[in-house]
Amino acid sequence: MKMVTVLTDARSIRIKGRSFLAVVLSPDLPLDHWLTRLDDLAARSAGFFFGRPVVLDVTDLPINRDELKGLVTALAERNVSIMGIEGARPSLIGPGMPPALKGGRPASDVEVANAAPSIEVRSAAAETAEPEEPAMVEVSGEVRSTPQSLIIREPVRSGQSVIFTEGDVTVIGSVASGAEIIAGGSVHIYGTLRGRAMAGAIGNASAQIFCRKLEAELLAIDGVYKMADDMAPGLRGQAVQLWLDGDAIMAEKLS
Amino acid sequence: MGKVIVVTSGKGGVGKTTSTAALGAALAQRGERVAVVDFDVGLRNLDLVMGAERRVVYDLVNVIQGDAKLPQALIRDKRVETLFLLPASQTRDKDNLTPEGVERVIGELKEHFDWIICDSPAGIERGATLAMRHADVAVVVTNPEVSSVRDSDRIIGLLDSKTVKAESGERMEKHLLLTRFDQARAERGDMLKVEDVLEILSIPLLGIIPESMDVLRASNLGAPVTVADSRSAPAMAYFEAARRLAGETLPVTVPGEKRASGGLLSKIFSRRAA
Numbered sequence: 459m460k461m462v463t464v465l466t467d468a469r470s471i472r473i474k475g476r477s478f479l480a481v482v483l484s485p486d487l488p489l490d491h492w493l494t495r496l497d498d499l500a501a502r503s504a505g506f507f508f509g510r511p512v513v514l515d516v517t518d519l520p521i522n523r524d525e526l527k528g529l530v531t532a533l534a535e536r537n538v539s540i541m542g543i544e545g546a547r548p549s550l551i552g553p554g555m556p557p558a559l560k561g562g563r564p565a566s567d568v569e570v571a572n573a574a575p576s577i578e579v580r581s582a583a584a585e586t587a588e589p590e591e592p593a594m595v596e597v598s599g600e601v602r603s604t605p606q607s608l609i610i611r612e613p614v615r616s617g618q619s620v621i622f623t624e625g626d627v628t629v630i631g632s633v634a635s636g637a638e639i640i641a642g643g644s645v646h647i648y649g650t651l652r653g654r655a656m657a658g659a660i661g662n663a664s665a666q667i668f669c670r671k672l673e674a675e676l677l678a679i680d681g682v683y684k685m686a687d688d689m690a691p692g693l694r695g696q697a698v699q700l701w702l703d704g705d706a707i708m709a710e711k712l713s
Numbered sequence: 714m715g716k717v718i719v720v721t722s723g724k725g726g727v728g729k730t731t732s733t734a735a736l737g738a739a740l741a742q743r744g745e746r747v748a749v750v751d752f753d754v755g756l757r758n759l760d761l762v763m764g765a766e767r768r769v770v771y772d773l774v775n776v777i778q779g780d781a782k783l784p785q786a787l788i789r790d791k792r793v794e795t796l797f798l799l800p801a802s803q804t805r806d807k808d809n810l811t812p813e814g815v816e817r818v819i820g821e822l823k824e825h826f827d828w829i830i831c832d833s834p835a836g837i838e839r840g841a842t843l844a845m846r847h848a849d850v851a852v853v854v855t856n857p858e859v860s861s862v863r864d865s866d867r868i869i870g871l872l873d874s875k876t877v878k879a880e881s882g883e884r885m886e887k888h889l890l891l892t893r894f895d896q897a898r899a900e901r902g903d904m905l906k907v908e909d910v911l912e913i914l915s916i917p918l919l920g921i922i923p924e925s926m927d928v929l930r931a932s933n934l935g936a937p938v939t940v941a942d943s944r945s946a947p948a949m950a951y952f953e954a955a956r957r958l959a960g961e962t963l964p965v966t967v968p969g970e971k972r973a974s975g976g977l978l979s980k981i982f983s984r985r986a987a
Contacts, residue, residue, distance in 0.1 A: 615870030616863050616864075618870050631915070
């Protein structure tokens with residue numbers, strides 16, 4: 459007999475974005491030489507990779523799937539656990555292997571501190587054509603210490619997606635049905651909000667959504683979602699501000 | 714140099730082809746040289762609405778591929794002598810439209826005509842993006858209903874990003890042509906009101922074409938409505954729209970009721986609707 463589960467818990471599921479800094483390793487051929495150099499680096503700065511998220515960048519590296527799998531295993535033996543592979547053709551990634559990553563943005567270089575002065579690492583790297591010096595990559599957006607703003611002075615049309623994880627998004631105009639604004643900070647719409655607005659998209663519970671006229675399809679703050687049907691009917695068509703109180707999106711007319 | 718207009722909408726069946734033919738014929742009746750170009754390769758219709766389907770020898774794809782010269786493919790209208798049609802191919806695939814080929818043909822047309830009016834296919838795929846690519850002005854055809862308005866909004870977004878004008882940092886001139894409008898139904902709330910559509914799309918209004926049997930009748934006769942029945946309400950609305958396209962400033966009238974000469978039946982209907 460089949461059981462039908464009835465969902466009685468009305469709490470919404472929180473889906474958040476979060477950014478971590480990952481160390482990126484870009485191996486070069488032949489791989490055994492590269493591993494030897496990596497062992498040398500690890501010997502000089504013990505525990506450098508321990509507990510760090512590591513991304514393997516295999517862009518333009520002519521290796522096949524078995525070689526890549528072997529490399530992941532070889533790194534695992536050295537306690538370097540790979541959280542994702544960047545720049546790999548889809549055919550290179552198989553089951554049981556770390557997922558493919560893309561869209562990483564460059565960040566400043568990592569200092570290999572303590573055991574070895576960073577200058578030494580750099581000079582050692584300079585001898586080889588491909589430096590194995592790990593470079594930092596942002597896995598997704600990062601909220602910088604100085605808040606930034608994006609101001610859009612025209613309507614956001616259906617099908618357009620504005621993604622700005624660095625700070626606030628202000629639209630002087632309307633956001634059409636089928637358009638979306640995704641902001642790391644708050645969302646301000648000086649017009650009618652008919653599409654979707656997501657504030658605090660990479661984790662910011664104090665982000666808010668403001669609009670001159672609320673007709674939204676979906677609203678989200680810090681991963682808490684609210685669909686059009688869940689919104690109080692009295693708010694429709696009104697100038698509204700929305701904020702997060704615990705796990706609930708609160709709304710109030712702007713006077 | 715001629716001005717290139719794209720007639721586009723996103724959604725199908727809203728009146729792009731009808732409007733292309735009607736505006737083209739209206740501009741040509743002012744004595745200006747007009748070429749209407751069908752970009753709907755594989756599903757051509759403009760030749761039917763223009764009543765030239767039996768006179769098609771070469772088409773846009775033939776010109777692009779170099780099988781025919783542009784003058785060989787252009788069909789002169791039998792009623793308005795400054796009006797020409799460049800038909801689409803019915804048998805070829807739309808992949809035969811190449812960006813370079815379209816650019817060359819549009820460039821050549823601009824040398825010989827005052828207006829080049831491109832009838833875009835529905836959708837946002839290759840045919841539609843190529844039809845809008847070289848336009849100077851866009852006429853966005855919209856019906857007063859939500860799906861058409863949203864699709865038009867999507868198209869406006871593409872006009873502002875995927876055209877040569879937009880890519881070179883210039884602003885694309887866009888006009889709204891509201892077609893199949895029925896004031897009585899808008900008042901009842903069955904249709905969106907003019908203000909609602911304008912508020913959502915926020916582009917200037919070129920004209921409001923009333924819903925009318927005259928449009929369908931003209932299409933079936935194989936004549937643009939501005940040629941078939943130039944005194945009809947939709948034809949007059951198209952004439953006014955054409956004057957606005959040509960740069961005149963005219964107040965836009967909301968077609969309030971059906972044409973008085975439409976006979977007793979239309980009077981009864983309009984009274985019942987009111």
